[in-house]
Amino acid sequence: MATLRAHSLQACSGIRRNIISRRTCLRAMAGRMILYDVPVSNNGARNRYIIRKKGLEGEIDIVSPQTIGGLKSPQYLALNPQGKMPLLILEDGTPLPESEVISQYLLDKFASQGDSLVAATPEARAKAALATRIHDVYIVPIQGAMYRSMDSAETRAKQIEQIAYQLNVLEGIVEGPYVAGSQVTSADAALFPTFVFFEFMLPTYFGWKDVFAGRPKLAAWWNNMKADPVAAKIMEEIRGGLNGWAASNRWRDQGISDHVANTAHKWAY
Ligand SMILES: N[C@@H](CCC(=O)N[C@@H](CS)C(=O)NCC(=O)O)C(=O)O
Known part of the structure; x- marks a missing residue:
């Protein structure tokens, strides 16, 4: 260093x-x-x-x-x-x-400043670490399937399917009302912004009816998080950027709309 x-x-x-x-x-x-x-x-x-x-x-x-x-x-x-x-x-x-x-x-x-954002028990801390790791290892590397150019519709479709799969994995981990239980932790901080992506892009460009359908724990968690003013500000910032991408026709220009028009692949889950 x-x-x-x-x-x-x-x-x-x-x-x-x-x-x-x-x-x-x-x-x-x-x-x-x-x-x-x-x-x-x-x-x-x-x-x-x-x-x-x-x-x-x-x-x-x-x-x-x-x-x-x-x-x-x-x-x-x-x-x-x-x-x-x-x-x-x-x-x-x-x-x-x-x-x-x-x-x-x-x-x-800054352990002693503001909210701790660290869960109170070893088990809850492990849960927060697990959810964060699932997000970072299995979702972040493929999140670009929702908004970046890609060589083939097939690869994109496989990655969108994988996102749906990992949403189910997270549904099985989230404790409620927050990821690791009663306390907001860094796991909520890690997951929430990516769900702003999911909630905007999957219905708008991939035909999903509702990202939270059949995922009641994630649905309750999402609603709790949105009620937090700090999370709401994060959502507003990210949405501002995404609206800018939409206004400049990003999904058309990156070839995503053309891929999704190919009905040989499944896009909505
Ligand atoms: N594992 C990295 C991922 C960072 C990452 O992918 N950042 C995106 C923005 S959210 C980025 O810099 N993308 C631009 C690029 O890859 O050129 C982390 O958690 O910081």
Whole structure:
């Protein structure tokens, strides 16, 4: 980790001509944390949820990766070689990528501030960890089937079927009223933003009647989460981004509408 601050300072030195980026770098060097993220990012939204639930807005600035040239720029790749968001820059300039690692760091670092977001028992903590892992390992890698271009309708259809399967897996895990029981945890933070994707995209572009039909535990959980003002704000941010994608005809231009028109495959579950 010792060289990571050097990386972030190196990234800063390459962008002197951009005034916003320069300000961002100066902030990092002055000891404030920075979260690189954008409103539509579901993975980053789990961190934004935790930041707000814990009242950390005064400690962490949220800025777009565009301020340092975008996700694939040399400056950004020097900080996160995966070229993905979110990315947290710690007070000493250390870059910390991967949304769940960032979540757990924030819960640890600010354990005594705001809501704990950690379940009270080992069993409930295991349940939160399991739901988060199912989401991160089996859903996040294929979520692009809902909104990205893909070589074949067949691959897309298989991944949409897999999303339906993993929804059933989560239905079997969620305890209620929150993922791990009576307390909101980082698992709720991880899952909720992706359900904003599901609830918007699967009915609108893939013909699903209702993502929650036949999944009563997830349905109750979704309604509880939507009643939380912090979650409602996350939903509004993500929906804003998705509405922008819809307005610019993303699903037509990425070839998704054409794939779904192919009735040789099943799209709605
Ligand atoms: N495992 C990563 C996944 C990050 C990820 O896929 N982020 C998306 C946004 S939600 C991204 O950066 N996509 C742009 C790209 O892959 O080029 C995490 O949890 O942080």
